Amino acid sequence: MDRMHDDEVRRALGAFPLFEGLPPPTLARIAAATRPESHEEGGLVVRQGEPCRAFFGVLEGAVRLFRLRPDGREHVLHRVAAGSSFAEAAALTMPNYPASAAAAATPTRLLAVAREPFLRLFDGDPSIGRRMVASLSARLVHLVGRVEELSALSAGARLARVLLDLPSRADGSSLRVELPLAKKDLAAQLGITPETLSRLLRRWQDRRVVSIDGARVEILDAARLIALAEDVAP
Secondary structure: OOOOOHHHHHHHHHOOOOOOOOOHHHHHHHHHOEEEEEEOOOOEEEOOOOEOOEEEEEEEOEEEEEEEOOOOOEEEEEEEEOOOEEOHHHHHHOOEOOOEEEEOOOOEEEEEEEHHHHHHHHHHOHHHHHHHHHHHHHHHHHHHHHHHHHHHOOHHHHHHHHHHHOOEEEEOOEEEEEOOOOHHHHHHHHOOOHHHHHHHHHHHHHOOOEEEEOOEEEEOOHHHHHHHHOOOOO
């Protein structure tokens, strides 16, 4: 388990959008209900169906949220990066976690806010509720946009937008980016099969739009990729 002083926990909580702007005394009360956790890649944070004990902020690394299909395969719902939180809605309204969460990097460091103490704070301090509603509403707007994007854009356009949104560095006349997650998880995030993702990347390599080496992607023709992202390229 990580060791963090109370002041460190309070400052870390205040950096999350969920608690941004709350006064220090309020953050201190939330920090008293919070403990740090550390997980290796693949380590289970919560299991689908188990009682909700806490919600979490990701300090370092990343977390993969997923549900198990009847055939035992994983359906990846979302990847939570450092600086974001997850399971808040479950902790507020559900007796059990609706999905599993596992560390997607080593190390993955979390802050776990215990459910029952937090609910008592939530009921007694309207500022906490207002801040959480604002943060969750902003996330809902983002998710609605994602649903519209998934329904309106082709698989190629969605993939091109992901590549263009990744941090990049110049390398001569091309740009290099690093895929932040495994290709099967990227396919799930895009709402396509891994086979479709592989076909798209292979086709783009053949057309000299990109060059791929594992998780490293070299964008050879940025103008072409932008056209693909706008869904105007054949």
